[in-house]
Amino acid sequence: MNEPIRTQWQIRCAFNGYCKRALENEMLAAKRDLKRRRRREVTFSDLTPQEEHQLYTCDEYFANDEAEKSFVVAGKEITAKLLAEALHSLPDEKREAVLLYYFFDMSDVEIAKLLSIPRSTVQYRRTSSFELLKRYLEEHAYGKNDW
Incomplete structure (x- = not known):
């Protein structure tokens, strides 16, 4: 045992x-x-200037920025300036809802809490803003191909 x-x-x-x-x-x-x-x-202090230069690169994408960057959608040229003007054309409360939703990645619920308004109001402001933006861009965009 x-x-x-x-x-x-x-x-x-x-x-x-x-x-x-x-x-x-x-x-x-x-x-x-x-x-x-x-x-x-x-250590960095022991590196020669040539060795330091090898440790980084500079992005040259916007270095030669004589012409304003733009893109063509459905035959219309949209520039960054035009898009900014379109956003500025929105009423403040609608612009704020669009920017918080798309650029700060906030949900309608989070925006509603932040602004102390109902969630449905946030959704309405955001969706109605698209009609206003669409109308503004259609009127002011430069036509590449007039259909």
């Missing part, structure tokens, strides 16, 4: 030893990796 208890004790001791060995090996591997990394690391 004393034998099974002894076996359990031996199993527990063997497992304990295995866990300690595994942790010790992980610690040694971590120390080795840190030592290797320290040998290869260079």
